[in-house]
Amino acid sequence: DAKTTQPPSMDCAEGRAANLPCNHSTISGNEYVYWYRQIHSQGPQYIIHGLKNNETNEMASLIITEDRKSSTLILPHATLRDTAVYYCLRAQGAQKLVFGQGTRLTINP
Amino acid sequence: GAVVSQHPSWVICKSGTSVKIECRSLDFQATTMFWYRQFPKQSLMLMATSNEGSKATYEQGVEKDKFLINHASLTLSTLTVTSAHPEDSSFYICSGARLASGYEQYFGPGTRLTVT
Numbered sequence: 001d002a003k004t005t006q007p008p009s010m011d012c013a014e015g016r017a018a019n020l021p022c023n024h025s026t027i028s029g030n031e032y033v034y035w036y037r038q039i040h041s042q043g044p045q046y047i048i049h050g051l052k053n054n055e056t057n058e059m060a061s062l063i064i065t066e067d068r069k070s071s072t073l074i075l076p077h078a079t080l081r082d083t084a085v086y087y088c089l090r091a092q093g094a095q096k097l098v099f100g101q102g103t104r105l106t107i108n109p
Numbered sequence: 110g111a112v113v114s115q116h117p118s119w120v121i122c123k124s125g126t127s128v129k130i131e132c133r134s135l136d137f138q139a140t141t142m143f144w145y146r147q148f149p150k151q152s153l154m155l156m157a158t159s160n161e162g163s164k165a166t167y168e169q170g171v172e173k174d175k176f177l178i179n180h181a182s183l184t185l186s187t188l189t190v191t192s193a194h195p196e197d198s199s200f201y202i203c204s205g206a207r208l209a210s211g212y213e214q215y216f217g218p219g220t221r222l223t224v225t
Contacts (some may be wrong), residue, residue: 043202043216044153046111084183087152093212096143097204099153 003027004088009104018075022088022102025069031092033064035073037084044087047073078107094097112136113205115217118149122193123159123225129189130220132203139205144176147200159186193224 005023012018024033032051046063048055050071055062056103061074075082087102112135122128132142140161145153157178159165165178177189186205190197204216 004187007110032212041200041219042220043115043204043219044112045213046213049213091212095212096155096158098155099145100153101152 006103018078020073034089111215113217119221134205141206142186
């Protein structure tokens with residue numbers, strides 16, 4: 001049980017912002033939201049994580065709703081190299097990450 | 110920072126032999142390491158959680174006598190697939206957890222195992 005829900009696939013035009021939604025309606029108060037992506041035949045790459053505040057780093061922004069039941073990962077200026085499977089996960093501390101099927105994001109030229 | 114390496118990146122072995130895969134955290138200490146496997150077109154499935162200096166905790170359905178995990182130091186964990194069979198062919202990925210604001214898990218590049 002991945003405990004998060006994501007659309008199976010999305011498309012985005014190169015140069016535009018890619019907004020990837022995730023539902024985690026049963027998240028508990030001490031669980032963080034994590035985002036990873038996996039490019040074909042590689043290990044997952046850490047993107048960002050957050051607890052309740054919005055977060056931004058050099059890769060992406062994470063917007064978490066006030067009730068924490070959902071979040072959105074934003075890639076501000078998508079490039080072709082951002083084509084990957086994006087996983088939204090929730091975990092507390094150094095707990096194991098349970099991967100669902102993720103969202104297959106395709107960036108189109 | 111936060112780099113995890115795996116060796117080898119790919120390996121082919123014959124049925125019945127054993128294969129060892131190494132996972133190293135290069136620039137941080139990982140008190141907890143995880144081992145996953147991924148079959149084609151499927152998501153990652155956790156096999157076991159390993160804490161330095163203690164026995165690994167295996168997920169339901171994963172044979173601990175077949176998949177031997179050793180986490181002898183804060184930067185090295187090994188997975189040995191014993192008496193490998195063709196159905197063990199898969200992509201094996203490790204990760205190390207680094208304490209940050211919450212924990213961040215950093216994944217290795219994976220090891221492609223093919224058993225003939």
